[in-house]
Every structure is written in structure tokens, then in C-alpha cells.
Amino acid sequence: MSQSVQNPILRIESIVTSMWSKLRRFRTFGIVFGIVGIFLIVISLIFMLEVSLWMSPAVKTSALAISLILAALVGWILTRRFPEVLYPETLTDFTSKHDLEPLRNLLDLIHVQDDQKTSLLDAAIDQNLGRLREDDIRQKATLFTKNHPINDLFQQTGLIFFSGIVLLGIMTIFQQDAVHRTLAFNKAFEPDNPFQYTISPGDLVLEQGLSTSIKITFEDESPETSILEIRTDSEDEFRQIRMESDNIGSFTAQLPSLFDDHRYRIRMDSYKSQEYKIDVQLLPRFTTLKIRAELPEHTNLEDVIYEYPFTRIEAFPGSILHLEGQTNQELESLILHEKQDSENRELVLNKGQNQFQQEYIVTENDSLWFSMIDVNGLQNRNTFSFNIVAIDDEFPDVRLIQPESDLAILEPTQLDIIYQLNDDFGFSAVKLNYEVERSYGANRSQTGSLKLPTPAERTSTEDFNWDITEYGLFPMDKIKFWVEASDNDAPGGFKTSRTATITVNISSMTDHLLAQEEKEDDLMGQMQEFTEAYEQNQRDLENL
Incomplete structure (x- = not known):
């Protein structure tokens, strides 16, 4: 076959090969655009939902998983619907649709092995080549590619991909918070709380076995309901305790005795507060606290024993208080505070660092309390405070029974x-x-x-x-x-x-006689009054 004949054949074959390669690229890009486009659209829709729904980590994770599954499903469907583009099938389809049987024959003949080529084969090649026009084949190849289903796939999925890119860009620019919350699929986010409030006590350290109350106070607007949600670290779900309104804008809930660490938050209608931690620890405290009040000797009273709990000790000035106690654990330091003298006494502990003895002399009213720090650095919350009331010793009562009043005597002798x-x-x-x-x-x-x-x-x-x-x-x-x-x-x-x-x-004698005369006159006057009263009574009886 001459060089002049071979060049047109190569050009014609190149047109067909280019058409086939283009369809293969369209298929690959179409499937990729479809997968990525669907994923971008679905993920953008998830971003839109997150704007208003504030989804939980489980919902966000599920939504992202569904978007991946949906994208994979689209890829599988497109792969099944548009199988691999093979050259022989593409050539057959192209030649049959555009009445290019000479082209099919020409391409078959030029691939015959060299040892089988004859002059007759060359004549057949020349004959089919003469029936073909290169420009006509190029136009028909372009038309074939344009009308092929794979071209439709490429255009449609390309539009989907572009739409996904646009949606994702819009969400990324205008809804960055929602995009960030969605991509942080393992974290929970809450919508901005419109209420202004204060929660007390917030994070706290609580002694094991004690209870506490949680209070929320709103500054302006209050929700219709406030619910305390609490759980231990081993629990997955929060338990709910309804909070009671104690006054306008204030809600309180009483917790039971706690023995494990807890976390809590407060739900205000559809909004939630941040989480707070209750660290339950075995704080240092007295297991026993006794005071023996040794009263002053002049009172002749026996000692008085006090065992905690007590808030008031009454004792006379000069009394000696013998304090002794034992703590629930080993202490680093134990200090007795006195309010009256603003004095802090560091008490001496025994070898086990959990017992003490101390004396205190009562001189006036005072208040005492303890602060203790254990070997782990934890400090007591119960200060075991009490007041000392100094009892005043009353003034003696002295009374004269005789004589009852001033008197006059004639001769100074003995007075009884x-x-x-x-x-x-x-x-x-x-x-x-x-x-x-x-x-x-x-x-x-x-x-x-x-x-x-x-x-x-x-x-x-x-x-x-x-x-x-x-x-x-x-x-x-x-x-x-x-x-x-x-x-x-x-x-x-x-x-x-x-x-x-x-x-x-x-x-004097004169004064004495005058006094006697005055007494006699008084006596006579009394007798006269008695006589007149007697006579009046007699007349009253006669009239009856």
C-alpha cells in the first residue's frame, strides 16, 4: 500500500479513535461529576438544615453517612447504566447509525496481518477508501458524540456538579457557623440562648454524702419552665428534675445526697445552659468533736459535756473548755480560729495526724471555728463553728427584814x-x-x-x-x-x-413624850371612828 493511500487511512482512523476516547472521558467525568455533585448538594442541604435545627452529633453523623451512601449509590447506578465504552462496539454503533459501512470495512481490512495481505486486499482498501470522505466522517463523528447518551450524562452531571459547587460556596460564605458545626460532627452545639441568667453554685466541690441545691436567677425575661438535668460520668442520658419557682425570675431544685461525681445543666424551654461539674470528694471533717466545760471552783457545779452537733456553749468566765476531736482522715494542718481576739491557733495533732486536744479559757463572748487541710490539699467546708456565751454571775440579793424602816429610840441599847x-x-x-x-x-x-x-x-x-x-x-x-x-x-x-x-x-425625853402623845391622839381618833361606825350600824339595824 502506497504512502499516498496510507496517510488518509491514518487520519480517518484517528478521527474514529478520538471520538471513542472522548466518549470514554465523558463517561468518566460524568460519573465523577454525578457522585461529587450529588454529595455536594446533599451536604449543602445538611448545612441548610443545621442553620435552624442545631442537630445533635448522632444526627449529624447519620446525615453525613447518608450523604456518602447516596453519593456511592449514584456512582453505582451510573456505572451500571453507562458501562465501559469499548472501541469495537463504539465503531459498530457509529458506522451503523451513519451508513458508513465502507468505513467499517476499511478499518477491518487495514488491521489484517501483513502475511495475509494480497493485491486483492489492497484493491478492496482502495475501493472503500474511495467511497469515504474525511470531512464527512469528521462531521458525522462530531454529531455521533453530541447525540450519544454519554454526552447527555456528562452535561447533566456537570450541571449537578456546578450546582453543588455554587450551593457549597454560598453556604461557606454566608453560613460559616452552620458549616463549622456540621463538619464538627462529633460535637454538640446549642443555639444562642436569649435568656440572661446566673446559675449558682456553678462548678463546686461537694462532700460525699451531702446534698445541695441548684438555683438559676433570670435578669429580665424568664422561660415558662426550667428543668435541671443531671447525670453521672457513667450515665449516657441526663436525668431530669423539675425546678420550682421560689420568687419572680428564680428557680431552685434540691439534689439528693451525692456519692459520685456529677454533671448538670439547666434546660430553659428549648434552650440549655452550659454543663457544670459537681466534684464529689471525701473532704476532711470531724467524726467526733467533744468539749468538756470545767466550771470555776466557786460554782460547785459538775463539768458539762458537749458532743457535736452544737452551736452554743454557755459557761461562766474562768471556765476551762477541754476540746478534743478526731477527723475522718490524715490532716496536714488543723487551725482553731477565735473571732474575739482574731487569733488563729495551729493545733498539735497526734502521730496519726487525725486527733487533737486543746484547752480554751472562757473570758468573754466569742466564736470559734476550725479549718483543716488534708494531705491531698483538700479543705473542709463544714467549719464546725459554735458560739461561746459567757454567763454573768448574778449580783447577790441582800434584804433587811428587821427593822423594816427608820426608827427612834429613847435609850441607845441593843438593836435586833x-x-x-x-x-x-x-x-x-x-x-x-x-x-x-x-x-x-x-x-x-x-x-x-x-x-x-x-x-x-x-x-x-x-x-x-x-x-x-x-x-x-x-x-x-x-x-x-x-x-x-x-x-x-x-x-x-x-x-x-x-x-x-x-x-x-x-x-430626848421631850421628843419621846411628844411622840407618845401623838400616838395616843392617833389611838383616840381611831377609837372615835370605831364608835361612830358602831353607832351607825346600830341605827341601820333598827331601821330594818
């Missing part, structure tokens, strides 16, 4: 004095104080005191015969006296009380 003593704990001293006032002379005023017996009992009635002749009293002189008693409160300071002052007037 009876007095009564009463105190809450007893007496340290009793005395009679006096003051002499003379009507004439150089030393007209004289004072002094007499020691009286101190009773052993808290309540006593005593009498004392006081000989006043030794004071050399004359008419118109006076002697004033009173009884004074001091209690036995040595630690707090002795307290003293006294009776009223009694004045004894030394009368």
Missing part, C-alpha cells in the same frame, strides 16, 4: 437586826456598815463596819444583836447602817450588793 442573803453560788464576805452623826461636838461624823458571819449556804436568814451603847450616843444623835454582801466570783471579780439604809434617831 434580821437580814436575808441570796446568791447563785455563795458568799465571800458579809459586813455591817454604819455612820454616826452627832448633833454637837468636835468629831461629829464617824464611820465604820462590822464583819458579820459568812453563810455556807447560797440562801440564808441571819440575825445580829448590835450593841450601840459603845458609841456614846446622846439625844439628837443619829446612827445609820446597812448590810453589805459580796459573792464568791473570784475569776470574774467579786460583786457586792447592799440593803437600804436604816436611820436610828436618839430621841
Whole structure:
């Protein structure tokens, strides 16, 4: 076969081969565009849903998995519907549709093996070649490619791919938050909460076995319902506790006793707060706390034992409080705080670092509390605080029974004095104080005191015969006296009380006679009144 004949044949064969290669590329790109385009459209739709739905991690993961499965399914369907483009089938289809039987014969003849070529074969090649026009074949190949189903596949999936790119671009530009939330498929996101609120106590450390309350306070608008959601670290789902409204804009829920770490959040209608952690730990605390109050000796009272819980200890000044306690674990430090003196005493612990003993002397009202830190650095929350109330020792009560009031005597002889003593704990001293006032002379005023017996009992009635002749009293002189008693409160300071002052007037004979006459006149007046009353009664009886 000559060179002039071979070149047209190669060009014709190149047209057919190019057509076949183009269909193969269209098929490959069509399937890829279909898979990627469907995936992009579905993922964009998921982004759109996330804008308003705020999907959970499980839903987002499922949606992404469905988009991948759907894309894979589209790829499988397209692969089955548009099988691999083979050259022989493509050539047959092309020549049959466009009445190009000479082309089919020509391409078959040129591929005959060289050892089988004859002059007759060359003549057949020339004959078929003469019946073909290169431009006509090129036009028909273009038309064949344009009308082929694979070209439709390429155009349609290309449009789908372009639409997916546009949708994805729009979502990426205008809905970046939704795209970010969707791609972070293993994380949960919440919509912006319109409520302004404060949750207390927030994150907290709670002693094992204790309970607490959770409170939320809204600043402006309040939701219709507030629900506390709580779970342990081993639980997958939150348990719900309805919160009760205690006043306008405030809701509270009481938790039961907790023994494990918990997490909680508060649901406000369709919105949720952030999660808070309750760290349940075995905090240091006293397992036993005892106080023995050793009362002052003068009270003659037995010791008083207090065992926690207590909030108030009453003791007299001078009392000694013997404190002792044992903690639930080994301590690093234990400090006793005193409010009155602003003093902090670091207490000495035993070898096991969990016991202590301490003395405290009561002088005034005070408040005590403890702070303790264990070997792990944890600090107690229960301070075991209590108040010390210093009880005042009452003043003694001293009363004169006889004489009851001031009196006048003609001759200064002996005075019979009876007095009564009463105190809450007893007496340290009793005395009679006096003051002499003379009507004439150089030393007209004289004072002094007499020691009286101190009773052993808290309540006593005593009498004392006081000989006043030794004071050399004359008419118109006076002697004033009173009884004074001091209690036995040595630690707090002795307290003293006294009776009223009694004045004894030394009368002259004239004063005495005038007084007697005045008494007789009073007696006669009383007798006259009695007689008149008797006579009136008699007249009343006669009238009846």
C-alpha cells in the first residue's frame, strides 16, 4: 500500500479513535461529576438544615453517612447504566447509525496481518477508501458524540456538579457557623440562648454524702419552665428534675445526697445552659468533736459535756473548755480560729495526724471555728463553728427584814437586826456598815463596819444583836447602817450588793413624850371612828 493511500487511512482512523476516547472521558467525568455533585448538594442541604435545627452529633453523623451512601449509590447506578465504552462496539454503533459501512470495512481490512495481505486486499482498501470522505466522517463523528447518551450524562452531571459547587460556596460564605458545626460532627452545639441568667453554685466541690441545691436567677425575661438535668460520668442520658419557682425570675431544685461525681445543666424551654461539674470528694471533717466545760471552783457545779452537733456553749468566765476531736482522715494542718481576739491557733495533732486536744479559757463572748487541710490539699467546708456565751454571775440579793424602816429610840441599847442573803453560788464576805452623826461636838461624823458571819449556804436568814451603847450616843444623835454582801466570783471579780439604809434617831425625853402623845391622839381618833361606825350600824339595824 502506497504512502499516498496510507496517510488518509491514518487520519480517518484517528478521527474514529478520538471520538471513542472522548466518549470514554465523558463517561468518566460524568460519573465523577454525578457522585461529587450529588454529595455536594446533599451536604449543602445538611448545612441548610443545621442553620435552624442545631442537630445533635448522632444526627449529624447519620446525615453525613447518608450523604456518602447516596453519593456511592449514584456512582453505582451510573456505572451500571453507562458501562465501559469499548472501541469495537463504539465503531459498530457509529458506522451503523451513519451508513458508513465502507468505513467499517476499511478499518477491518487495514488491521489484517501483513502475511495475509494480497493485491486483492489492497484493491478492496482502495475501493472503500474511495467511497469515504474525511470531512464527512469528521462531521458525522462530531454529531455521533453530541447525540450519544454519554454526552447527555456528562452535561447533566456537570450541571449537578456546578450546582453543588455554587450551593457549597454560598453556604461557606454566608453560613460559616452552620458549616463549622456540621463538619464538627462529633460535637454538640446549642443555639444562642436569649435568656440572661446566673446559675449558682456553678462548678463546686461537694462532700460525699451531702446534698445541695441548684438555683438559676433570670435578669429580665424568664422561660415558662426550667428543668435541671443531671447525670453521672457513667450515665449516657441526663436525668431530669423539675425546678420550682421560689420568687419572680428564680428557680431552685434540691439534689439528693451525692456519692459520685456529677454533671448538670439547666434546660430553659428549648434552650440549655452550659454543663457544670459537681466534684464529689471525701473532704476532711470531724467524726467526733467533744468539749468538756470545767466550771470555776466557786460554782460547785459538775463539768458539762458537749458532743457535736452544737452551736452554743454557755459557761461562766474562768471556765476551762477541754476540746478534743478526731477527723475522718490524715490532716496536714488543723487551725482553731477565735473571732474575739482574731487569733488563729495551729493545733498539735497526734502521730496519726487525725486527733487533737486543746484547752480554751472562757473570758468573754466569742466564736470559734476550725479549718483543716488534708494531705491531698483538700479543705473542709463544714467549719464546725459554735458560739461561746459567757454567763454573768448574778449580783447577790441582800434584804433587811428587821427593822423594816427608820426608827427612834429613847435609850441607845441593843438593836435586833434580821437580814436575808441570796446568791447563785455563795458568799465571800458579809459586813455591817454604819455612820454616826452627832448633833454637837468636835468629831461629829464617824464611820465604820462590822464583819458579820459568812453563810455556807447560797440562801440564808441571819440575825445580829448590835450593841450601840459603845458609841456614846446622846439625844439628837443619829446612827445609820446597812448590810453589805459580796459573792464568791473570784475569776470574774467579786460583786457586792447592799440593803437600804436604816436611820436610828436618839430621841430626848421631850421628843419621846411628844411622840407618845401623838400616838395616843392617833389611838383616840381611831377609837372615835370605831364608835361612830358602831353607832351607825346600830341605827341601820333598827331601821330594818
